[in-house]
Amino acid sequence: MELEVKHLSVTFPSDRGPVKVLRDVTISFPAGKITAVVGESGSGKSILGAGIMGFLPSETEISGEILYKGQDLRSLSEEEMNRIRGREISWIAQDPVTAMDPLWKVGKQVTEALRFFKRENREDIEKKGLFRLSSFGLPDGERIVRSYPHELSGGMAQRVMGAMMTMDDPAFLIADEPTKGLDAFVRHQVADMFCQLRDQGAGIFLITHDLRLARRISDYTAVMYAGELLEMGRTYDIFSRPRHPYTRGLLAAQPDRGLHPMKGKPPDLTDLDDGCIFSARCPFYDANRCGKAISMGRTGADYFVKCVRREEEP
Numbered sequence: 001m002e003l004e005v006k007h008l009s010v011t012f013p014s015d016r017g018p019v020k021v022l023r024d025v026t027i028s029f030p031a032g033k034i035t036a037v038v039g040e041s042g043s044g045k046s047i048l049g050a051g052i053m054g055f056l057p058s059e060t061e062i063s064g065e066i067l068y069k070g071q072d073l074r075s076l077s078e079e080e081m082n083r084i085r086g087r088e089i090s091w092i093a094q095d096p097v098t099a100m101d102p103l104w105k106v107g108k109q110v111t112e113a114l115r116f117f118k119r120e121n122r123e124d125i126e127k128k129g130l131f132r133l134s135s136f137g138l139p140d141g142e143r144i145v146r147s148y149p150h151e152l153s154g155g156m157a158q159r160v161m162g163a164m165m166t167m168d169d170p171a172f173l174i175a176d177e178p179t180k181g182l183d184a185f186v187r188h189q190v191a192d193m194f195c196q197l198r199d200q201g202a203g204i205f206l207i208t209h210d211l212r213l214a215r216r217i218s219d220y221t222a223v224m225y226a227g228e229l230l231e232m233g234r235t236y237d238i239f240s241r242p243r244h245p246y247t248r249g250l251l252a253a254q255p256d257r258g259l260h261p262m263k264g265k266p267p268d269l270t271d272l273d274d275g276c277i278f279s280a281r282c283p284f285y286d287a288n289r290c291g292k293a294i295s296m297g298r299t300g301a302d303y304f305v306k307c308v309r310r311e312e313e314p
């Protein structure tokens with residue numbers, strides 16, 4: 001079983017005209033694997049996650065399919081989606097404090113999913129809540145559960161959100177920058193928790209700008225840029241032999257690879273032409289080959305690249 005996105009495009013209205021924030025994105029998230037989606041801010045990673053969850057504003061123009069258990073999630077009613085959210089597909093939001101109810105104590109919110117579906121007795125639910133909080137680096141769970149969201153620091157709220165969204169052992173988890181703002185020790189704990197959930201069979205879609213985290217825990221990595229998917233494959237292959245010029249630039253800008261910043265900036269999403277989305281920044285741009293629509297092509301088992309040079313040596 002997997003979660004599959006096919007040809008997903010998302011456009012927001014704006015004063016300057018339609019903003020094409022996602023274009024023709026096709027990607028699979030297999031069960032029992034961690035798939036990291038990486039890229040600079042504004043690449044569309046979070047929009048992809050929010051699109052799967054059905055969290056995009058009503059004025060958004062959307063096309064394409066989001067397939068889960070043989071059904072297109074886009075065709076479901078809000079009530080049907082609510083049965084899937086949290087129970088089957090969970091979402092760890094990037095802004096945890098606003099995602100929590102300010103009037104409810106943390107303990108009630110963490111255990112709500114299990115209480116709602118009444119699958120376990122109260123004592124077991126509370127024990128599981130404390131266990132999950134400690135798995136997310138909050139060993140003083142007894143105190144945390146008695147707190148209100150505004151009493152938590154940003155890092156604590158992030159971890160509470162992680163505990164809350166994994167309480168019901170969802171089949172799929174979409175985590176939007178789950179380690180943002182956490183110190184190295186807690187980051188490791190949270191990463192281990194994701195590995196544990198993966199080993200129990202959950203499929204995880206990890207949205208992150210933290211390439212070290214992606215490299216450490218993910219099975220597959222997909223690279224996004226300005227609303228398009230440019231490269232995806234097994235994580236080891238992406239990091240050891242990236243083929244797309246953007247991926248190579250992204251990796252070269254990392255501290256452990258010499259901190260070489262990429263020149264230029266992403267395109268204006270209200271004014272796009274048909275050519276390669278990375279053309280303005282690409283050192284290999286060739287008007288004859290790159291000025292027309294580029295499709296994603298396979299270069300090996302589980303490896304896809306959107307570049308005319310995909311078969312050429314990097």
Ligand code: SF4
Binds near residue numbers: 278283
């Ligand atoms: S298609 Fe052309 S411009 Fe785009 S990344 Fe490849 S070489 Fe560069």
